[in-house]
Amino acid sequence: MTPNAAAASSAVAVPGDPSLARSIGPISAISLAIAAGFTAMMSFGTVQEAAKAEMGLSDAVLGLVQGVSAAVPLVLFSIPIGILVDRANRMRLFVALALTWTIGTALTAYAQTVPALFVGRMLAGIGTTGALTAALSLSADLCAPHERGRGVLLISLGKALGQAAAFAIVGWTFGAFVDAAAPTWLGLTPWRSTHLALTFASLACILPLLFFREPARNEVEAHVGAPFRILMSEFWQRRAFLVPLFAGQVTVVMADAAAAIWAAPVLSRDFGQQPQDFAGWMGAIMLLTGIGGAILGGIAADVGQKTGRRGGLLIGAVVAAVLAIPAALFPLSESTTTFAVALGTLVLCGTVTGLITSVALTVYIPNELRGLCIGLFIAVAGLIGFGIAPSLVTLVSSLLGGEQHLAIALAWVGVAVSIVSLGAFIIAMRNAPSHATKPV
Known part of the structure; x- marks a missing residue:
């Protein structure tokens, strides 16, 4: 052999x-x-x-x-x-x-x-x-x-x-x-x-x-240490799956990064809250959504695979992307309680999709290409999610008339990128390979 x-x-x-x-x-x-x-x-x-x-x-x-x-x-x-x-x-x-x-x-x-x-x-x-x-x-x-x-x-x-x-x-x-x-x-x-x-x-x-x-x-298509041109060929063969998968999770990171950076200013400006008023429950939200999202994402990924549907592993990501759209409206909440629940839901959905995306890369991508794909995703998500999303919110608020429109700008950006995320995950699910060593 x-x-x-x-x-x-x-x-x-x-x-x-x-x-x-x-x-x-x-x-x-x-x-x-x-x-x-x-x-x-x-x-x-x-x-x-x-x-x-x-x-x-x-x-x-x-x-x-x-x-x-x-x-x-x-x-x-x-x-x-x-x-x-x-x-x-x-x-x-x-x-x-x-x-x-x-x-x-x-x-x-x-x-x-x-x-x-x-x-x-x-x-x-x-x-x-x-x-x-x-x-x-x-x-x-x-x-x-x-x-x-x-x-x-x-x-x-x-x-x-x-x-x-x-x-x-x-x-x-x-x-x-x-x-x-x-x-x-x-x-x-x-x-x-x-x-x-x-x-x-x-x-x-x-x-x-x-x-x-x-x-x-396991699940090696070429061989460990294969020439870079072979890895690029493998990547290209899976572009119909990888590009929308990356787009889906990068836009999720954009929504989460913008929320993490601008939630506190919105609480101060629109709800009259001081850091000591919201630090405790904001920290609790981050901890609970991190743990809860990891558990839900891990279980959803394994249950999705058992359905036998093409791209079934990504069903949980699609559901989370749907829920993230209304949750992105958290800056426009009428109370801090609604704000906290909606923000927590948005971060929870982001954690779920992030874990499912990681699992998808380990299941649908051959072993010799996984590290490169994960590294590429981390680089792109960091550059776009943290480098562009926060500035995009300030740009929208400026177009709307100034810093007093930060809340609505944050909501608009969050909803827009969440809709893109949903569409991208649906496309990735439809184009998912049947196996790590089979690109289509």
């Missing part, structure tokens, strides 16, 4: 194939590490006021440190790391990326200049976003195709818990050091001591990964 034929035959589920039950150990270890990574990546935002006061930073510099350092990994490193995921030992690569975010966290603790702080935050972003790509690829080969919704669900739960921990655990740790009433931990101030503590915690979360081996790659 030729290598290609052997790879193709391995795509068929047989009793000896990996299963979620047998792989719960490595997947849980990867999920725990992802949680540590997202905690490290987002930790600085929680203590940035203390860093600003100590280092004499301006809001403009903080914006540079927080924004550009996060955007650079998305745009410049997502695709190269995705290619490495398709070609290298993913478990070793994951550990290397985990060490990258850990080094970035340690550098943050000791940074005395803005460039050093910027590099520290950038390393945290590179390591975390790159490791997420590797984690999705690993989870796909640690369980059978019909279980991948639940496999990716565990990775997404790690991400959601890490994002929540960046507020809760980091805030608690910082408070503990402040209550000591003195610089602690090798002479470091509280916010620096907090990052040093995160460094040690991250190393502890990485340690279990050293005991797991690289899983066999």
Whole structure:
């Protein structure tokens, strides 16, 4: 049997194939590490006021440190790391990326200049976003195709818990050091001591990964390490599926990014709310929708596959896209309660579609192309979702007459991109391949 034929035959589920039950150990270890990574990546935002006061930073510099350092990994490193995921030992690569975010966290603790702080935050972003790509690829080969919704669900739960921990655990740790009433931990101030503590915690979360081996790659159409022209040929053959799938999820990211950035100003301007009034319930919404969306998306993906319909895996994404359209009208709510429910629904739908999109890439795309596709998606979604959507809202409000029209502009943009998302997911569902190694 030729290598290609052997790879193709391995795509068929047989009793000896990996299963979620047998792989719960490595997947849980990867999920725990992802949680540590997202905690490290987002930790600085929680203590940035203390860093600003100590280092004499301006809001403009903080914006540079927080924004550009996060955007650079998305745009410049997502695709190269995705290619490495398709070609290298993913478990070793994951550990290397985990060490990258850990080094970035340690550098943050000791940074005395803005460039050093910027590099520290950038390393945290590179390591975390790159490791997420590797984690999705690993989870796909640690369980059978019909279980991948639940496999990716565990990775997404790690991400959601890490994002929540960046507020809760980091805030608690910082408070503990402040209550000591003195610089602690090798002479470091509280916010620096907090990052040093995160460094040690991250190393502890990485340690279990050293005991797991690289899983066999399943559903390979060409071969691992195939020439780039072959990968591009495979991508082109699946363009009728991948282009609308990307368009669907990128527009979802646009709606979610715009909501995340402009929800607070709308609450202040139109509802008379102050940050201390809405910080608690906004944080709870992000945590609950992150966990709930991951669970619903994972289950919906696996149930959709069992229907046997072409593109059935994407049924949940289509339903979520439908619900997101009225939810995008949250800025025009008559009360903060309605605002919270609608905003929560929008974010929940975005989490569901994001997870289902990730599962679709692991089920419908051959193994040697998955990392590249995931990396490309992360780069495009980051560039368009975070780079264009917020400015699009301000452009619309300006056309409507000024900043006083922010709420209606946010609603219009949210509804418009949500409608595009629905149409794109429907097209992707109709054009979905029957199998990872069959482009049509």
